[in-house]
Amino acid sequence: MAIKLNGSSRSFVPSLRVSAFLIFIFFVITYIIIYNVSFSEPSWITQDALKQNIENLDDYDASCSGYSIGRILREQKRILASVRLELTESQVKIEEIRTVQEELQRLIPQKQLELSALEGEIEAAQRQLEELRETQNVKVFLPFSPLQIPRELEQPSQISPNQLDDIIDYSRCSISSFMPVYVDIITSGQSEKEWLNVFQEVIPNLVETPDKACIKIHISNGIASPNTTFNSILFNVGSPIINFQSKSIHVQASKIRSFDFPVDVNHIAVEKVDLTPLLPFQRENLISLIVDNTELNFSAFSSLSAEPSRRPIVIVKCSQENCSLERRRQLIGSSTFCFLLPSEMFFQDFLSSLQLGCIPIILSNSQLLPFQDLIDWRRATYRLPLARLPEAHFIVQSFEISDIIEMRRVGRLFYETYLADRHLLARSLLAALRYKLQIPTREVRRNQAIPLFNSSFTAPKGSVVNVQANFDDEYLLGPLESRVESTSYAYNFTEFQLYSYDFWNIIMSPHYTKEFLVNAAELPTEAEFFEDTKIGFRPIEPGSGAEFSKALGGNRQREQFTVVLLTYERDAVLTGALERLHQLPYLNKIIVVWNNVNRDPPDTWPSLHIPVEFIRVAENNLNNRFVPWDRIETEAVLSLDDDIDLMQQEIILAFRVWRENRDRIVGFPARHHARYGDSMFYNSNHTCQMSMILTGAAFIHKNYLTAYTYEMPAEIREHVNSIKNCEDIAMNYLVSHLTRKPPIKTTSRWTLKCPTCTESLYKEGTHFEKRHECMRLFTKIYGYNPLKFSQFRADSILFKTRLPQNHQKCFKYV
Template sequence: MLWYFYNFNFYLRILLRYRCFVFSLFLITLTLWMRWLWPIVFSSNSPFVQQDSDVFPMDAFHFFHEAQYNVETLEETDANADLNRLKHSVNDELLLLEEKRGALLTELTLLRKHAENMQQNVQAMVYKLNTLKMAIASAEDNYRDAVEANYPEVHLPLRPISAMPQMYNFSFLLDSTCTLDTCWNFTRCPLTKPFSVQYKRAQMQFLNDQSQMHNIFLAALTSLEKNPYIIQSPDSYEACLQVKIIVGDSEVSSQLDKLNENYLIFQLDTKATTNLNSMNWSALAHCTFSKETFRPGWDIVIPSWNSLSTNSCDLISLPALAPARRKYLLSCVDCILHSDAPIIPIQLVHDVLETMSNSKTLDVFYFKFSNTSDAVDELLIQSTFSLIVVPDAHSLKFGAIPVIFSNEVRLPFDEILDWRKAVVKLPLARLPELHFVIRSVDDAELLELRRHGRLFWQHYLCTVDDVVRSTVDLVRTRLMMLPVPQRQIRGRKLYNDSNPMQMSPLPAMLNTIDGNEFLGPVESAYNSPSFKRNFSQTSVDVYDWWNVHFSPFFLHAQSPFVRPMPSEAKFMGIKCLFVFTF
């Protein structure tokens, strides 16, 4: 058994050593055998022995050729598969590279756009920096001019002339009645201090709470309390103006002896008479004066307290200014036989008015010499002109232009108000010519007279508060003191991001134009010069304050009505004279 095993092992090693040769020999033998048996196995029509001598070599060559072809085909198929795999792999790599390239290009575009934006921002910041440098340089120049300017020294005003030493000869002034020069103590009212008013409520108690003037008295006190010039100080010498409200002549004799200089007295009793001996140096605000008792430039004429409202003006129920001409050309109710009317020839006036009413013209008149009409307001609404003797604000309120036959009648606040723009004043001798005069006024002038009268009544004569405030401001205007500054209010923007302004787009040519090239650099925003004409306005613009703009109670920082300078002013004179004038 060992011998067989060793022989088997020996032949096995030989077979393994020459396995390639044996395997090749086996394949050749198998191929020849199968080729020899081809006519029998695969072709039944051919006889088994009908084979030529050269068949075997041709069949063997064909077999080897097909085997070689099959091997080459297999190798070519594998190569094509490898090439396809390589192609797909390369395509995938190319797609990835193209995607990365697109991302890099997008990022490059964003970076370039960001760089352009940063460049524009840098240019804008440089432009703003240059603008700020220009503003700083301008501010430094202005500061240098202000430092180098020569400011005058301000001293206190002088005392009243009557209180000066007798070495000065002012007898020509002392012989007259009180004026600002003789009786007013300006040392309490320097220009470097604001205007101040003081009153003591404990000393102003109404005598009779059941009187009809009680509501007017309370309204006057309320107006004084909310006045912007009021100061609460125990020392009465700190205020420029002292205010006192009295009623009747009995209170005048009991209270005025205690009053000193710089006093303003409101007399509420419309029928009270004035005694100059008891007034001392006090200015009186009253609705009734005689020619002997009135002191021009010192006393103040105010409207009758009975015609004033204690609450507020009812502007909604007022009639319209138009039409210019109304139903009645001229009306008059209880205007001649009034108890307070001056002495005039009543019969002559009656005859002239009767002649006017009987004229052959189409003009309509309404004359009643006794107060029998209960609808005076309705009559004034239908009247173009109203003939009055005693000043009354009702005609102004309802649009009837007042006609006054006297040049000596003092109207309320006539010291500062230009009543020529609101009333028609004629001498009594022109009474027969009245019809001709009032017919000659055209429609535009009628509306202008009516408008000014309405504005005078609305701002100065409507309520008790308006009269008290206007009287105090009239005294301040006399002293050339400044009013309180108007409170600054920031305006609200009408258009913003949520509510943009609707406007048509600009042409393409205008959008491409650089405005800085034609308009120059834009300066930084700064506030307009404020309060540049403080003290000059108290003399130059007083008329406009009271009669044109109807705003004398506040000092405005800027004014759109500043007078322009001549064109050669900026080429002549000192720079600081026009640097802030626009």
């Protein structure tokens, strides 16, 4: 069959081309469909079907690529699986990185705090180095020996020296000798022996031989020592008055010089006697006067008794019948003012008037009083020359009632501090001699703490703190500086003059050198900006809260505080209390007083940024809270119960307030006293005036711990221990008694109850009854209620103040 190559044959060729093109398009479409199906894997194509198709296609050889479509699809699937695996691994790595990033973000505030603490420590170390370089180390030398007076110029023995320097050999009394004292008796009577025992009990630096002594006390019954030498004290316990002797200081009622001690020791009580309360004010008699001196013209006093008065003016001329000791005391105790004339009975009547609350009106400008160069008797007595006797009634009747009560109070204080019994008089005499010779006492660590954990105060193991520190960029509370102790015994010599008045007349405690002073002098505020006076200051830069949080500022050099935390049978509660104090600025250390005497504590406690020292005590006694432990190395003490949950902002605010009011109790929950009917009551209700701060959360000066433990009446401490209550009331009574000021309340807190604590004193049914009784007992012991009312509280200076956007408050919540 012949094929024609004409027009019809030419038309066949294009049709072949079209068919080839269509076949090519078909395979391309098929390839695309299969490719898409292999990646999208729709639900209507099963894995078996797809595998079957690939196997079918595997026999096909793509002429353009040399590989089958099945092989290409398998390769693409392998690549896809590899990419998916890489994506999965990358996702895991991203999660790990994100976890690390979150951990780093969480640690940034803590590391910033640590960095700030390190920077503070470096800065503090640099400043301490500069301050140490500025400190002058002064060597101490013994005083010169007394100048030897040529024999031809020596004064006759019958002429008495008139200066202390004439009879003191200072070479035996170095300031570092702490005044060693030797005591003996010249006569061997019963009274002399009793006084010898008294001195041996109270002398802190007693020596057995006179050659080692700075001061030699010779006790005598009116008989002078035949061989008195330098630095001798003639302590006359007899009625005969010893005439002046060279090289000796006299202690007797009369025939004394300016440096002698006018004290009639015969009328000093063997033991303390009860004192008359300050109130009620009204007495039966306005004035009493006992005339012992028969040489005086008794008619000269008639003008006084003739003056009109709503209350009697009693004048008694002494005789054997009406001048007995009992009669004199009865008359003094029933009078508001006791007019005292110089006589042999002057000291007896003077002491009785102080004891019985009668204001001594001394009718002489020359009559000497006990320790009058140190004690300001003007605060408790009034002097009048005898010539003003006709005008005396007008003078005393013009006194305000408040002044009379204050003179009674101060006179009572002087009496019970210096003259109430033999031991007090002996201690006062030693203190007066120490002041005259300007010799500090030895540093005596009377309250050496016993570590709870073997030889270490800190727990053997430290656990990680569970509570995270509250970090707020806008409200830092202060830098975490290195620990710094308050400078102790810095006033060993200025106390003899600059602070002498305060020691003898206000805080009434001159018997030993103080570790700290409550009201030490402050530098002018611009001193912190001068090179030679800026040591220790941390001035606040101009600005509001942001600058305020960077430094302590104030009027004094930088300082820190110690937390004293009393605990009993609440280990978990104590752990929480410790954790809340972690990273607290200006905290020096925490002292835990372990009152659990019948069991050992756990070995592990939270590990804080400062030391936590555990102290072992002999008994479960609430007075342990106020023991001036030697481990307390700061003036500021935060007394804290273990169940108290305070914000750190509140603590720092109270610390700053205390720094400006160091003689006050500064704290949080306030209470007050109230009188209903004839009795005094303790009251915890909300009120607009308060008189007490609970010491479960309060700042107190360390000196008050010493006063509580050693100077407060022992009956109060004994009562607190017996009823296991009222130690906070006792401390408030003591501080108000010494300062005549109320405590200071900070923030709005009114209660500190712990709802989860199973052991709490306030939950006892008799809690309030005990506290009512405490107030009545303490008032009786003091002779009056020393608590003072206050009607304000202290908040931060910008609290509730509307500030511009570019300013920040001092604290966020207080």
